[in-house]
Amino acid sequence: MRVFWFKSIAFVLVVTACLSALVAMKYCFSDRLAPQTLGLGGLLREKEVDFLFIGSSHTRQSYDVQLLERHTGKSAYLVSYNGLGPFLMEPLIRFVAENDRVRIKTYVLEVRVFGILHPPALQDTRLFFDAPRTLKHRILRLAWNDIPGFDLYSLYELVVVSNNDLILTAPVSNPLISRGSYKGGYLKRERRALRSDEFDNLKSPMPGIDAVRPDPRQLASLRNIFQYVKERNLEAVFVETPMPAPVEEDPGTILNKRYVGDLIRNEGFVYVDGAVGFDTRNPSLFVDNNHLSRTGREVFTERMADLLSERKWRSQ
Numbered sequence: 001m002r003v004f005w006f007k008s009i010a011f012v013l014v015v016t017a018c019l020s021a022l023v024a025m026k027y028c029f030s031d032r033l034a035p036q037t038l039g040l041g042g043l044l045r046e047k048e049v050d051f052l053f054i055g056s057s058h059t060r061q062s063y064d065v066q067l068l069e070r071h072t073g074k075s076a077y078l079v080s081y082n083g084l085g086p087f088l089m090e091p092l093i094r095f096v097a098e099n100d101r102v103r104i105k106t107y108v109l110e111v112r113v114f115g116i117l118h119p120p121a122l123q124d125t126r127l128f129f130d131a132p133r134t135l136k137h138r139i140l141r142l143a144w145n146d147i148p149g150f151d152l153y154s155l156y157e158l159v160v161v162s163n164n165d166l167i168l169t170a171p172v173s174n175p176l177i178s179r180g181s182y183k184g185g186y187l188k189r190e191r192r193a194l195r196s197d198e199f200d201n202l203k204s205p206m207p208g209i210d211a212v213r214p215d216p217r218q219l220a221s222l223r224n225i226f227q228y229v230k231e232r233n234l235e236a237v238f239v240e241t242p243m244p245a246p247v248e249e250d251p252g253t254i255l256n257k258r259y260v261g262d263l264i265r266n267e268g269f270v271y272v273d274g275a276v277g278f279d280t281r282n283p284s285l286f287v288d289n290n291h292l293s294r295t296g297r298e299v300f301t302e303r304m305a306d307l308l309s310e311r312k313w314r315s316q
Contacts, residue, residue: 023160026167027136033170034130035177038184041130043077043096046183048103050074051308053184054092055110055241056084061291062241062274064301065185071305078184083123085115086221087146091138092127093225097232106308107236109225111264111271113256114205114290116218120147122158129163146217186297193293194244199283202246205290209252214259226267238264242274242300243290245281272307274300 034041043049051074053059060080068076079092089109096104120142122128128139143150143158166173180187194202206212229236240257247253257273264271278300279285285296292300 028133030129031132033167035174037178037181039079039130042184043079044101046077046102049077050105051076051108052104053078053108054089055080056112056115057082058112058241059110062297062300063185064297065183067301068305072309081124081127086218087120090221090224095135107234109236109238111238111240111260113260116214116260117212119215120217125162128158129166190294191287194283194286196283202244202289204247204250237270239272240274242278242280244286247289248275248280
């Protein structure tokens with residue numbers, strides 16, 4: 001009987017050690033399995049980027065990188081993760097700026113009003129998967145201290161369970177991703193644009209937005225970004241991509257966009273409101289209540305290419 005228990009305990013210890021080793025390897029080296037044309041994995045394969053766009057799915061669906069490069073004659077790259085707001089954008093900016101592998105000339109930072117209103121959350125766990133070990137440390141520290149509801153189970157889900165499918169399918173999925181993307185952006189991605197009746201019935205992504213004010217943690221991170229950009233003498237411009245008129249004209253959206261825009265300008269930075277001069281009443285330019293269609297992406301990219309190539313924000 002004693003031999004049986006000894007073997008059982010030894011078996012459990014060996015299995016635990018093996019699983020722990022696998023988790024440790026995933027934590028330390030998952031970034032090496034990141035796609036080569038998306039997110040951080042692709043950015044760190046670049047040596048120099050003239051325009052680095054950082055943001056959420058709004059950034060990914062608002063810019064055509066190839067079109068932007070043709071119009072400006074400069075290199076560009078998108079780093080975008082779903083739901084990314086200032087809270088997790090801050091460590092991402094710090095990591096990129098302090099990394100010797102790639103040199104960034106201009107940061108084009110998304111300032112999404114809904115991202116600032118929402119409490120911090122790690123909506124897209126690919127950010128953690130793509131992050132090198134030092135950035136993972138920062139993300140975990142922030143998540144544990146400030147993300148509401150982030151507990152031991154959330155930690156287990158993030159470190160142990162999430163994105164294991166990306167590891168298993170990387171040899172097949174990464175080449176497919178490379179064919180469908182370019183420098184963090186889409187290649188010929190087509191989603192059906194809104195019909196007129198769908199457009200007319202659009203609602204704000206955040207009901208009751210007129211009673212909501214920016215989350216203090218998101219605001220603190222945004223102010224930290226201002227300070228860091230100034231300390232490092234980085235060139236940065238803040239952009240809010242356009243949304244459909246029913247959302248843009250919501251009193252709560254107007255109120256909060258004005259607050260955020262004034263905050264950015266008062267810090268000495270330029271705030272580009274993408275809705276100004278954009279046909280926000282054209283259903284064909286949108287796919288839902290806050291993302292551009294392929295046609296909308298091309299129109300907005302051309303406008304931003306003009307602004308960036310002429311450095312027009314410097315005179316604003």
